[in-house]
Amino acid sequence: MSKSEDTESRTHDSSHDTKLMHIVAHTPRGKGILDCIQCGRCTSSCPMARQTSRYNPRRLMEMITIGLKEEVLSNTPWYCLSCFTCVDKCPQGADVGEVIFAIRNIAAREGHIPPGIKAQGGNIIDTGKISNPTKSILKQRQEMGLPEIEPSDTEELLKILRKTGFDKIIGHK
Amino acid sequence: MKDSKSVLVVGGGIAGIQASLDAADRGFKVYLVEKTPSIGGRMAQLDKTFPTMDCSICILAPKMAECYRHSNITLLTYSEVQDAKGSIGNFEVAVLKKARHVKEDKCVGCGICTEKCPVKVPNEFEMGLADRKAIYMPFPQAVPRLTTIDEENCLFFQKGTCRVCEKLCEAGAIDFDEKPEEIVLNVDAIILATGFDVFNPKAITAYGYGKYKNVITAMELERLICASGPTDGYILRPSDGKEPESVVFIQCVGSRDQRYNPYCSSICCKYAIKDAVLIREHHPEIDTYVFYIDLRAFGKGFQEFANRSKEEYGINYIRSNPGEIREDPITQDLTIWYEDTLTRTIKPLTVGLVVLCTASIPRPDNKKLSELIGVELDDLGFFRASHDIDHPVDLTVPGVYGCGFCLGPRVGDIPHSVMQAGAAVARMSEELAGMEEA
Ligand SMILES: Cc1cc2nc3c(=O)[nH]c(=O)nc-3n(C[C@H](O)[C@H](O)[C@H](O)COP(=O)(O)OP(=O)(O)OC[C@H]3O[C@@H](n4cnc5c(N)ncnc54)[C@H](O)[C@@H]3O)c2cc1C
Ligand code: SF4
Ligand code: SF4
Ligand code: SF4
Ligand code: SF4
Numbered sequence: 185m186s187k188s189e190d191t192e193s194r195t196h197d198s199s200h201d202t203k204l205m206h207i208v209a210h211t212p213r214g215k216g217i218l219d220c221i222q223c224g225r226c227t228s229s230c231p232m233a234r235q236t237s238r239y240n241p242r243r244l245m246e247m248i249t250i251g252l253k254e255e256v257l258s259n260t261p262w263y264c265l266s267c268f269t270c271v272d273k274c275p276q277g278a279d280v281g282e283v284i285f286a287i288r289n290i291a292a293r294e295g296h297i298p299p300g301i302k303a304q305g306g307n308i309i310d311t312g313k314i315s316n317p318t319k320s321i322l323k324q325r326q327e328m329g330l331p332e333i334e335p336s337d338t339e340e341l342l343k344i345l346r347k348t349g350f351d352k353i354i355g356h357k
Numbered sequence: 358m359k360d361s362k363s364v365l366v367v368g369g370g371i372a373g374i375q376a377s378l379d380a381a382d383r384g385f386k387v388y389l390v391e392k393t394p395s396i397g398g399r400m401a402q403l404d405k406t407f408p409t410m411d412c413s414i415c416i417l418a419p420k421m422a423e424c425y426r427h428s429n430i431t432l433l434t435y436s437e438v439q440d441a442k443g444s445i446g447n448f449e450v451a452v453l454k455k456a457r458h459v460k461e462d463k464c465v466g467c468g469i470c471t472e473k474c475p476v477k478v479p480n481e482f483e484m485g486l487a488d489r490k491a492i493y494m495p496f497p498q499a500v501p502r503l504t505t506i507d508e509e510n511c512l513f514f515q516k517g518t519c520r521v522c523e524k525l526c527e528a529g530a531i532d533f534d535e536k537p538e539e540i541v542l543n544v545d546a547i548i549l550a551t552g553f554d555v556f557n558p559k560a561i562t563a564y565g566y567g568k569y570k571n572v573i574t575a576m577e578l579e580r581l582i583c584a585s586g587p588t589d590g591y592i593l594r595p596s597d598g599k600e601p602e603s604v605v606f607i608q609c610v611g612s613r614d615q616r617y618n619p620y621c622s623s624i625c626c627k628y629a630i631k632d633a634v635l636i637r638e639h640h641p642e643i644d645t646y647v648f649y650i651d652l653r654a655f656g657k658g659f660q661e662f663a664n665r666s667k668e669e670y671g672i673n674y675i676r677s678n679p680g681e682i683r684e685d686p687i688t689q690d691l692t693i694w695y696e697d698t699l700t701r702t703i704k705p706l707t708v709g710l711v712v713l714c715t716a717s718i719p720r721p722d723n724k725k726l727s728e729l730i731g732v733e734l735d736d737l738g739f740f741r742a743s744h745d746i747d748h749p750v751d752l753t754v755p756g757v758y759g760c761g762f763c764l765g766p767r768v769g770d771i772p773h774s775v776m777q778a779g780a781a782v783a784r785m786s787e788e789l790a791g792m793e794e795a
Binding site: 221227229233237242 | 650697
């Protein structure tokens with residue numbers, strides 16, 4: 185078969201963390217990494233992969249396997265929509281969608297949550313919503329005669345978020 | 358070897374045929390039991406065969422005829438094993454000969470009955486791509502060369518009317534009163550050669566088999582590409598009878614898939630290469646793509662064949678397992694979304710015909726035979742060898758042997774089925790001779 189573009193990224197040098205795959209496999213929801221045969225069916229079906237070339241779940245599994253830790257813990261896993269199409273399609277039960285949760289957890293533990301995601305977390309704490317309507321949307325609603333948006337009741341939610349340390353993980357003040 | 362030794366062979370595909378011929382040539386009295394009206398099995402349905410690209414039926418037909426003629430072989434077609442007891446050197450087997458309603462000694466195979474029979478049903482041999490009649494010869498080279506009435510579809514058996522075939526048959530071969538017959542055989546040994554079934558890809562709904570007319574299986578393609586098949590060897594789409602501009606093969610459909618069959622079926626990469634080459638030979642203008650996970654072209658000369666298929670025949674190989682197929686409802690063309698895993702590009706490809714290379718799976722017959730004879734099945738439903746390394750063709754009851762695909766996807770091709778047939782006969786002779794000395 186034709187030679188892969190990135191043969192050099194497959195050779196082992198100091199930038200490869202050979203333990204990464206085992207760490208992922210032992211993280212809750214991460215054991216599917218051991219079953220991937222790199223067939224590409226997940227990426228062929230993934231709705232996000234069709235939108236942006238920056239996201240490719242098969243490649244993510246490959247990067248975990250060859251230990252490209254920096255790339256794995258970058259913005260990449262946060263593109264996943266958690267639609268689980270890949271889990272449904274994978275012939276090996278490698279559960280990519282689940283593995284992505286595992287690597288997001290590792291990323292969070294190691295302080296690699298992208299700022300945009302942190303901001304969304306902050307929104308949840310502050311308002312109970314992941315994102316809030318912009319001024320122009322509020323104006324449009326008014327023009328269309330739609331009711332005002334009620335603030336969410338966040339009391340119970342806040343208890344959970346504090347107990348689990350969510351606010352600290354995302355650095356919320 | 359005394360000429361009184363006898364063996365029952367179950368299954369008349371290439372493996373069972375070869376085992377029968379080898380045993381008969383060694384002086385065994387052979388009873389070859391085949392459940393369908395003719396011997397031949399899957400090999401009879403194939404067009405050309407890898408690795409030599411010989412015409413399949415041209416190699417098989419002389420062997421089938423030899424089985425019919427050989428003085429040591431009794432063919433029991435349209436028959437099934439009903440009961441079995443005893444042990445090595447002394448098995449007692451009951452075989453049910455179903456009623457064909459056509460007398461073997463009278464039918465001359467002229468086919469007038471078939472021509473005039475008013476009932477049409479899907480033709481199994483042609484994988485449903487053509488029809489046959491209620492009285493039929495399964496395929497032109499069938500052995501034995503006579504017709505069979507299929508009671509389930511015949512107007513006489515269902516409604517008491519018609520009898521057209523009886524009126525027209527000049528040989529007087531039609532016999533509506535024939536009853537099934539039970540035959541009891543005493544044999545020294547048993548060889549099982551029940552072969553394989555083809556996985557039904559309807560289960561994988563994203564590929565649309567059964568819904569999209571232009572998604573077919575490789576077994577169906579074998580008939581389409583065969584000069585004596587329903588399209589005289591032209592590649593024509595089921596939806597509109599037109600030649601497609603491009604054809605895609607998808608590998609590992611239902612194989613290497615934990616939800617269906619976890620194993621590699623061992624033959625589909627090789628037959629896909631073969632069929633892709635045949636398409637280009639018949640129609641050089643058709644673009645041909647093979648979507649594979651790993652191209653398992655193992656065995657003598659196969660990697661070279663795969664390379665030639667690229668270089669000389671221009672077959673496009675894409676390392677990807679596509680996620681879904683969508684049909685354009687107007688053109689009935691098919692769009693496949695895939696990631697080329699070598700270049701990491703994600704894109705759609707629109708083609709006229711898709712061929713699914715489906716898994717080879719155990720026949721349900723294995724279960725019944727295992728219960729009757731006492732031999733074990735493996736976890737997949739194929740016959741278990743008594744020892745996979747030491748005794749790969751001995752089954753778990755002494756005096757019972759296996760050959761061909763019913764042993765599972767070891768190397769499930771024709772040359773290996775033939776080798777295993779020879780091995781099974783050799784092991785049988787050895788063990789029976791050992792008993793005599795003891
Ligand atoms: C699409 C396709 C293309 C292929 N192309 C090639 C190729 O080019 N070259 C190659 O080497 N191989 C090829 N193969 C593989 C080849 O078909 C097999 O190797 C071969 O058919 C195996 O022979 P067999 O006798 O074991 O099984 P089968 O051919 O399946 O024969 C088994 C026989 O047993 C009979 N039977 C089953 N159960 C019973 C029962 N209970 N009682 C009585 N009879 C029974 C069946 O009716 C059948 O006649 C191809 C396979 C496929 C699917
Ligand atoms: S995760 Fe599953 S579908 Fe994706 S490449 Fe690996 S084996 Fe294939
Ligand atoms: S769960 Fe994530 S990786 Fe899987 S298909 Fe959906 S978006 Fe793609
Ligand atoms: S009697 Fe049955 S088999 Fe004979 S011609 Fe009529 S339908 Fe066909
Ligand atoms: S032989 Fe090829 S197509 Fe068939 S299961 Fe094995 S790898 Fe897949």
